[in-house]
Amino acid sequence: MSHPIFSVVMPVYQVEAFVGEAIASVLEQTFRDFELIIVDDGGSDHSMEICRGYSDERIRIVTQHNRGLAGARNTGIAAARGDYIALLDSDDRWHPTKLALHFIHLRASGEVDVSYAGSRLIDAAGRPLGIEQRPRLTGIKPHHVLMRNPVGNGSAAVIRRSALERVAFPHPREPGRTCWFDESFRQSEDIELWLRMSAGAGCVFEGIEGSLTDYRILGGGLSANMVRQFESWERAIDKARDYAPALLARYGRRARAYQLRYLARRAVQLGDGGFAVSLIGQAFAASPSILLREPLKTLETTLGSLAARWLPRRAFRALAARRLGAGAAA
Secondary structure, three states: OOOOOEEEEEEEOOOOOOHHHHHHHHHOOOOOOEEEEEEEOOOOOOHHHHHHOOOOOOEEEEEOOOOHHHHHHHHHHHHOOOOEEEEOOOOOEEOOOHHHHHHHHHHHOOOOOEEEEEEEEEOOOOOEEEEEEOOOOOOOOHHHHHHHOOOOOOOOOEEEHHHHHOOOEEOOOOOOOEEOOOOOOOOOHHHHHHHHHHHHOOOOEEEEEEEEEEEEOOOOOHHHHHHHHHHHHHHHHHHHOOOOHHHHHHHHHHHHHHHHHHHHHHHHHOOOHHHHHHHHHHHHHHOOOHHHHOHHHHHHHHHHHHHHHHOOHHHHHHHHHHHOHHHHOO
């Protein structure tokens, strides 16, 4: 395939339990004109043996030493030949009509640079958690990207290649290597790119109806991981101050509060009540206005945090099953 419509970029690192599902979900797409670029990011498990077990001519494997997710995506994008770049993390999976629906959207709306859709959350075994990310779809401005990240996760976006070229930059230490994602980020590399595209390059974001991605939620190392996630998010925001100072001056504190509230909801869902209480307190300190702007979600998060902190575990689990499931989307 010398010039496919879509290039699907899928980094692979230590995902032997999930990568087969991810590949199958691409090969089962109803829209057939694509290449699947699997980037071997130097893992040590059996992931790549599974990948090499597929014989579909649309699959290409690129091998590199470990660079992390941002670096693997850059390597995949550099190898891509399609008009549109679709990102898929190798522990997630797609609905069979995803590429077809994004193709219709991007061809019908030539001004749209990043197309995305909602996602449903699944557990490690692939079972739906009864939670969906239902993002804002239209009228997306840079402050929406800053405060809400409507794309939602790393497997939802389909990007016009010409838009990516507007934000490309040379690697700071490797002559000849082009970057789109900032490889100095090991988390929050998505929001860093979306902000740069939206606030820095004027790219247009627009979503389509439906939950077209299964986004897998994996446990482990909750508090430490969430602290690192927030630190990397703050670094992305600090970087944006260089090219969008007015945006950050107006919306930065509220964005910080929403991000902290989101993390508090994640802590509640995973049963870390003490951490959740700390996070929601920090959210109020950053911007008390979130209570007036979104009273129901903010109160629910606050009460959920308190319940997770003080209720007996069995009672809290019963409450969470009824009331807190929808909290994954900030």
